[in-house]
Amino acid sequence: MSGITDHPSSAPTAQDIALAERLVALAGEALSGPTTQVADQLRAHTAHIALLERQGPVMGAVLSMCRAAAERWQAGGYGHFSVARHMPSVAPALSSLLQAAVDGDADPQLHDRARRACAASAEDAQKLIAISAGVHALLEAGPRRFPAKTVTEPIDPRRLPDLRARLVSAQQGKPAVNQLAIALFENTGTLVPYLDAADDAARVLLAQETDRLAKARLYHVDEEMTEAAIRKAERGRKGPLAPHRVPARRGFIAFGKPLVRTVPEGEERPADVVAVSWGPWAADFAHAPAHLRPTPVAGPRQPFWRWFGPNGVRHIEPFDGREHPTWWLTFWVRPTHAVPGAPPLMADNETTTGATETPGPMQLGTTDEVAHVVFACWDFITQEQVTKRPITQQRVQPRKPTDLRRDRRKGVVDDSAVHLVTLRGRRPRPAESAPAAPAPSGRKLDYRQVIAEYDRSHCMNPRLHRDDPDKERHHHEEITVIEHVRGPDSAPLRPTKESRTVRQLTAETAAAADPEQVGG
Numbered sequence: 001m002s003g004i005t006d007h008p009s010s011a012p013t014a015q016d017i018a019l020a021e022r023l024v025a026l027a028g029e030a031l032s033g034p035t036t037q038v039a040d041q042l043r044a045h046t047a048h049i050a051l052l053e054r055q056g057p058v059m060g061a062v063l064s065m066c067r068a069a070a071e072r073w074q075a076g077g078y079g080h081f082s083v084a085r086h087m088p089s090v091a092p093a094l095s096s097l098l099q100a101a102v103d104g105d106a107d108p109q110l111h112d113r114a115r116r117a118c119a120a121s122a123e124d125a126q127k128l129i130a131i132s133a134g135v136h137a138l139l140e141a142g143p144r145r146f147p148a149k150t151v152t153e154p155i156d157p158r159r160l161p162d163l164r165a166r167l168v169s170a171q172q173g174k175p176a177v178n179q180l181a182i183a184l185f186e187n188t189g190t191l192v193p194y195l196d197a198a199d200d201a202a203r204v205l206l207a208q209e210t211d212r213l214a215k216a217r218l219y220h221v222d223e224e225m226t227e228a229a230i231r232k233a234e235r236g237r238k239g240p241l242a243p244h245r246v247p248a249r250r251g252f253i254a255f256g257k258p259l260v261r262t263v264p265e266g267e268e269r270p271a272d273v274v275a276v277s278w279g280p281w282a283a284d285f286a287h288a289p290a291h292l293r294p295t296p297v298a299g300p301r302q303p304f305w306r307w308f309g310p311n312g313v314r315h316i317e318p319f320d321g322r323e324h325p326t327w328w329l330t331f332w333v334r335p336t337h338a339v340p341g342a343p344p345l346m347a348d349n350e351t352t353t354g355a356t357e358t359p360g361p362m363q364l365g366t367t368d369e370v371a372h373v374v375f376a377c378w379d380f381i382t383q384e385q386v387t388k389r390p391i392t393q394q395r396v397q398p399r400k401p402t403d404l405r406r407d408r409r410k411g412v413v414d415d416s417a418v419h420l421v422t423l424r425g426r427r428p429r430p431a432e433s434a435p436a437a438p439a440p441s442g443r444k445l446d447y448r449q450v451i452a453e454y455d456r457s458h459c460m461n462p463r464l465h466r467d468d469p470d471k472e473r474h475h476h477e478e479i480t481v482i483e484h485v486r487g488p489d490s491a492p493l494r495p496t497k498e499s500r501t502v503r504q505l506t507a508e509t510a511a512a513a514d515p516e517q518v519g520g
Contacts, residue, residue, distance in 0.1 A: 012057040019049060020061035024140075027133035031141050046133070050125040062132045063101040069139035070102045083135060084182040090131055092182050092199070098135055099182075152272040152334055155254040157220035161399055161407065161416040163344050164213060164252060169410045170343040171210040177202045190367075191350060193285065194294040194303045194315070204288040209330060209347070211287040212279035214411050217248035218418045221377055223256035225392065225423050228453070229380065230259075232480055233372035235455060236361040237379075239478045243325050243355055247381040250279040259373055262364040271333035271348060276374050281328035281352055282321035325355040331370055379480065381421060386477040387458050395420045423482060447494040448487035455480050 012020070026042040049058050073081050083090065083099045090098070155163065170176055180202035184192055193204040221229070258272035283305045285292055294304045303315035319326075329352070332345040351367040353359070353375075362372040384390030399407070399416035407416050457476040485493070 012061040013054075016054055016057040017061050019045075019052075019058050020065060023049065023058075023062060023129070023133050024065055024136045027130075027137040028140055031134075031137040042130075042133075046126050046130045049129050050123075055125060055129075059129065059132065062129070062136065063098075066098070066102055066132060066136045066139065067104050069136055070104070073139050081139060084179045087131070087134065087138070090178065092178050092185065094128060094131060095178065095182055096185065098132060101132075102135065102139075152258040152274060154223075154256050154258055155220070155274055157254065157397065157418050157420055160218050160220060160252075160254055160418050161403065164216070164218060164416070165407045165410045165412050167343055167345060168210055168213050168412055171206050171213065172411065176206055180205060190309075191305060191307050191352065193292075194306050195292070196295050200292055204285055204292060207288040208279075208281075208286065208328070209277070210411070212250050212277050212328070212330070213252065214413045215250045216252035216277055216279070216414055217250065218414070218416065219247070219251060219253040219377075219381070219421055220418055221253060221256055221421045222423075225377070225380065225421060226255045226257040226259075226373075228423060228480075228482060229373045229376035231453060232376040232379070232455065233362050233369075237359045237372070237375055237478060238455070238457070239476070240358045241353060241355050241375065241378075244385065245382045245477075246278075246327065246378055250277075252277045253374065253377060255373075259370055261369055273331045273333055273348065273370050275332040275345065276370065277330045277332065278327050278374070280321050281326050282319055283316045283326075284318040326352055327354075328352050329367075329371055329374060331367070377421075379478065380423075383479050387479050389479065389481070391424055391480060391482050392421050393424050395422075446488070447491045448485050448489075449494055451481070451484055451486050453481065453483040 023042075023045055026038060026045055029038045030042050049055060052058065070081050081102055083095045083102060084092075087095070177199055181198040184198040184201050193201045195201045195204070252275060254275040255273070258274045260272050261270055285294070285304065294302060297303065301315075301317055304318045305316040307314045307316060329350060330347050331349045333348040334344070335342060335346055349367050349370075351371050353371060359368070359372055359375055362369055380392050381394075383392070397418040397420055399418075404416055455478060458479045459476050
């Protein structure tokens with residue numbers, strides 16, 4: 001049995017502090033340079049503390065050291081330390097307890113909670129002591145072992161299939177369930193299943209996300225197309241979404257330029273979004289373990305999901321996804337610190353949208369901001385299906401058979417081919433802005449002009465356009481005409497007020513040619 005008694009723990013003595021310091025020192029050595037000798041010493045020292053009658057004061061000293069190390073971690077600019085993120089295999093109850101200690105919660109009973117958590121046996125006590133020492137070691141060695149990156153790197157399209165396979169594998173493990181259950185227990189979820197147990201809700205969410213990832217078609221859009229999608233998102237979509245304007249039933253799109261989200265002044269900016277996955281959603285428990293059922297409620301209507309919004313909680317009943325198509329979007333970001341063994345990406349937020357909904361103007365500082373960029377990418381990719389003016393071109397990067405078999409073993413169902421999407425045509429380069437003017441060719445235009453990018457409504461049946469003004473027998477599609485050059489290829493480029501690109505190129509050229517401005 002553990003040496004813990006039911007009496008309140010007294011303040012740590014010098015001997016208790018010495019035992020705690022020796023414990024965290026061994027844990028730090030085990031993390032920085034693991035050897036058999038250090039591991040044996042750490043195991044023996046942990047077992048010794050677990051059998052002491054003054055185990056409580058020693059634990060109190062260790063938790064105080066964790067809090068001090070967390071303050072140094074934050075002072076170094078490494079943000080908030082999450083026990084669940086850095087140690088996902090820890091049970092939710094212990095992880096929540098250690099997180100409270102790291103955050104410095106004003107809980108006078110915190111040490112008593114730690115004492116009761118391992119009061120059953122010396123084995124449980126030893127486990128909590130070892131994990132606490134491990135948390136301290138990560139906090140002390142973290143800034144050196146896991147350096148933070150100031151600039152978010154986009155996903156390399158060559159690594160995209162391997163990255164997706166790792167995500168699918170990570171979603172199926174118990175650490176993922178524990179980590180997500182802790183987040184749900186702390187009420188950080190926006191749209192969650194109607195279940196009392198956080199771990200059951202986590203299993204439903206992970207099962208559905210695994211299905212979306214495993215069957216997703218992989219897309220990579222380059223930096224230029226990402227910038228065009230951001231511009232279109234800022235203009236806003238005028239019409240509702242439609243299933244035929246979604247390029248794949250399930251997909252995973254990686255951006256060549258990470259999406260920077262807007263936050264109010266004074267608030268910490270969230271991590272940049274590097275990818276988004278999507279798939280159909282019907283507010284049910286599809287793909288989850290069959291024994292999971294929603295918590296029963298009084299009345300004829302049984303909700304399956306609940307949405308936590310700024311105006312309260314809204315209960316959602318299951319619906320027919322074929323009659324009312326709805327898509328679930330998950331936003332993926334890179335972890336703040338590259339922890340060995342952790343997935344390369346983590347889900348940051350989620351949202352849903354229906355086929356009958358018109359996105360409208362983009363709402364800055366919300367999930368709507370990223371969703372609009374995804375909608376714009378969908379419109380660009382599928383524009384060739386509704387008009388003779390496609391604005392994108394795709395090049396498929398197939399997966400090698402040996403790599404594809406490895407993906408199958410990890411649960412991937414898709415063929416793992418990467419669709420590399422780029423815009424058709426390129427903007428004029430500065431060196432091309434003023435070629436020598438040839439003799440007039442007799443054409444209507446003897447100069448080139450940059451036409452600014454714009455959206456327009458494209459009629460799908462011009463014969464009925466005049467006779468059917470209410471669009472009951474025909475419909476329109478929203479298409480985009482990207483910035484392009486009009487005029488003969490050999491003609492000089494004329495700056496125009498309508499062209500944002502020409503103004504920028506002209507301003508840059510003038511600034512470079514002004515000796516006073518260069519010298520100042």
